[in-house]
Amino acid sequence: MTKLPENKLLQNLWDEVRAGPMSESERLLYRSNLLGSDKRVTNYGGGNTSAKVTETDPLTGKPCDVLWVKGSGGDLGSITLSGFSTLYMDKLEALKGLYRGPEHEDEMVGYLPHCTFNLNPRAASIDTPLHAYVPKAHVDHVHPDAIIAIAASADSWAITQEIFGDEIGWLPWKRPGYELGLWLEDFCRKNPDAKGVILESHGLFTWADTAKECYELTIETINRAIAWFENRTAGHAAFGGAIHTSLDEDARNTIASELMPAIRGMVSGAQHMVGHFDDQPAVLEFVNTADMPALAALGTSCPDHFLRTKICPLVVDFDPGSPDVKALLDGLASSVAAYRENYAAYYERCKHDNSPAMRDPNAVVYLVPGVGLITFAKDKATARISAEFYVNAINVMRGASAVSEYRGLPEQEAFDIEYWLLEEAKLQRMPKPKSLAGRVALVTGAAGGIGSATAERFLREGACVVLTDIDEQALKETKAELARRHSADVVKAVALDVTDEAAVEAAFAKAAREFGGVDLLVSNAGIASSAPIEETSLDLWNRNMSILSTGYFLVSRAAFRLMKSQGIGGAVVFVASKNGLAASPNASAYCTAKASEIHLARCLALEGASDGIRVNVVNPDAVLRGSRIWSGEWLDQRASTYDTDKEGLEEMYRQRSLLKRTVLPEDIAEATYFLVSEASAKSTGNILNVDAGNVQAFTR
Known part of the structure; x- marks a missing residue:
């Protein structure tokens, strides 16, 4: 057998110096994190690990055997000790006396809480019996692509024998649960020298x-499988060979940016969906091949893959050899409708009397020849993870179809997993979505005080946010801080000069590729200038108009185009100024440009209403803290205008207001959130002053 390069194989990362002093539970955690750190071992949320540990019973003070096992919904790569369930082994053994057979196995999940050790609140997963009844202290269950390629092959048992002999056994497909736990125990008792088992269409123990x-x-087991496949498939044309050629990166990005908002509009029914685009080499190889449509129709094999990717993907009718984007978009609606009809028919064929109601009938995965893979889900992380799982499925199909015949899960088995009552119960326990869940916002001037506070407010309510700003360093720092608090999945950044037409269009295209579209625009980019009219240069006048008027026009136009292509409405908020309504000395260019913003917003409110696009204005005044326009010359100029110093300016503004209060960036963010939220769903063309009260700025 040919020796493989080291980077093809998994590395043994175990550090005994580090692990030696650990307790058994800590070593379990260490092992779990190592396994979960490599997607070739198991994907996000997939697999589970366990250890049988001697603990002190808190009731008797005596030693007892306790099963530590990854709890329901955890992720091996990021799990902490609190993510493990702990259960008394003697009580788990006692459950055998309550088991009434395969047709009643789901009721066994209800008994697991009665086995809890030390009042641990972490819910035990359905795989708990599989770990409990293996008569070894430590058990790993993972879903490596190389192993699932064996498990999903028509010749699964024979391939297992060829690679592993008697060291690793094989069991036929069985849905995860109590019965499979007993099967596994029986296998171990009958094969005491076996070191593991491959479960058909499932994974590795x-x-x-x-x-x-x-x-x-x-x-070692995974590496043996990787090496075997590499040697057996060397020189093999994957998936029947290529029949399409990938478009170049720019063309792929352009098509994804146009296609994703259209799909998003069609699939955002009960809730707004968020998209993810993937055009990595493995994806492009698959979508360009002769066998892709037939293999895609078979669906995925591993239950973990299937739950994330649905019964099968939607293959988009597109010829990259003669890329007609208009025809692609024109034909999309019928393809999406056909998928829904097929899904409804699948539900009707397979449903049981007690099945949950049919869920969203739209596809999760969209395969586009020459372009890549697109996924849509309720949030960005789920969309990304669904794409990762489908890439795993591609790897599985590559291996299985090269050495045998790839097999997806039988349709009824797939349905029974998707609509499993236990899975439904887990879905029902999920927290209520936040108010901006599924929404995508683009914020200009996002690195400043008002912009970053607004982004923070939206992120707290579940939105995805594209930050834009002309100051690249400040933008980078703002993105890093917001991503640290809210995750990199939901925060993206694009350097943007709002006066550059091409750059504005590119920023919205990037938002479409990253998240599927845009629902909320906060136009906040700004400057400030102060000069008597006779000292106001044409350059100063034009600069104000370019950024504060033309810039707002350009981003609004791009937002309207994108929102209309989605067809699901939207909300635009202009962060204008009290100065757009109230005249101010020595600031004619600034005040006029701000007045232009306000009137533009009124015009857009008229134009957007029929498409459900609301346009409103927030008028701040004297937001000094965290605002970059109040640094440098502007601060000096305004202080001079009002015959005070820098320290006295904020107090002067406070005392000038009716309420005698300081206005902060967070106050503007709160007003902006109100105007994009459902709380103001019946408001458009409005102006909300957040200025602590200024009679000159009263709108009526």
Whole structure:
């Protein structure tokens, strides 16, 4: 067998110096994090690990055997000790006396809380019996692509024998649950020398006496499968060979930017969906091949893959050899409608008397020849993870179809997993979505005080946010801080000069590729200038008009085009100024440009209403803290205008207001959030002053 390059194989990352002093539960955590750190071992949320540990019973003070096992919904790569369920082994053994057979196995999940050790609140997963009844101290269950390629092959058992002999056994498909736990126990008793088992259409179980041995066995087993496939498939034309050629990167990005908002509009029914685009080499290889449509129709095999990617993807009718984007978009509605009809028919064929109601019938995964893979889900992380799972499925199909025949899950089995009552119960327990869940916002001037506070407010309410600003360093710092608090999934950044027409269009195209579209625009980019009219140069006048009037026009036009292509409405908020309504000395250019913003917003409110696009204005005044326009010359000029110094200016503004209060960036953010939220769903063309009260700025 040919020796593979090191980077093709998994690395043994176990550090005994680090692991040696750890407790058994800490070594379990260490092992889990190592396994979860490599997507070739298992994907996000997939797989589980366990250790049988001697603990002190809090009731008797005596030693007892406790199963530590990854709890329901956890992720191996990021799990902490609190993510593990702990259960008394003797009580888990006692459950065998309550088991009434396969037709009643779901009721066994209800007994698991009665086995809880030390009042641990972490819910046990459906795979708990599989770990409990393996008569070894340490057990790993993972979903490596190389192993699932074996498990999803028509010749799964024979390939397992060829690669592993008697070291690794094989069990036929069985839905995860109590019965499979008993099957696994029976296999172990009958095959005491076996080190693990491949579960058909599912994944890998391995076991050992120590955490280190278990980890190393898992890595070694996966590497044997990787090496076998690499040698068997060398020179093989994957998926029947290419029949399309990928478009170049710019063309792929352009098509994704146009296609994703159209799909998003069609699939955002009960809730707004968020998109993800992936054109990595593995994806492009698959979507360009002769066998792609037939393989895609078979769906995925591993239950973890299937739950994330649905019964099958939608293959978009597109010829990259003669890329007609208009025809692509024109034909999209019928393709999406056909998918929904097919999904409804699948539901009707497979449903049981007690099945939950049909869920969203739209596809999760969209395959576009020459372009890549697009996914849509309720949030960005889920969309991204769904794409990752489908890439895993592609890897599985590549291996299985090269050495045998790829097999997806049988339709009824797939349905029974998708509409499993236990899965439905888990979905029902999920928290209520936040008020801006599924919404995508683009904020200009996002690195300043008002812009960053607005982005923060939107992120707290579940939105995805594209930050834009002309100051690249400040933008980078703002993105890093917001991503640290809210995750990199939901925060993207684009350097943007709002006066540059091409740059504005590119920023919105980037938003479409990153998230699928834009629902909320906060036009906030700004400057400030102060000079008597006779000292106001044409350059100063034009600069104000360019940024504060033309810039607002350009971003609004781009937003309207994108929102109309989605067809699901939207909300635009202009951050204008009290000075757009109230005259101010020595600031004619600034005040006039701000007045232009306000009137533009009124015009756009008229134009957007029929498409459900609301346009409103927030008028701040004297927001000094965190605002970059109040640094440098502007601050000096305004202080001079009012015959005070820098320190006295904020107090002067406070005392000038009716309410005698300081206006902060967070106050503007709160007003902006109100105007994009459902709380103001019946408001458009309005002006909301946030100025602590200024009679000159009263709108009526």
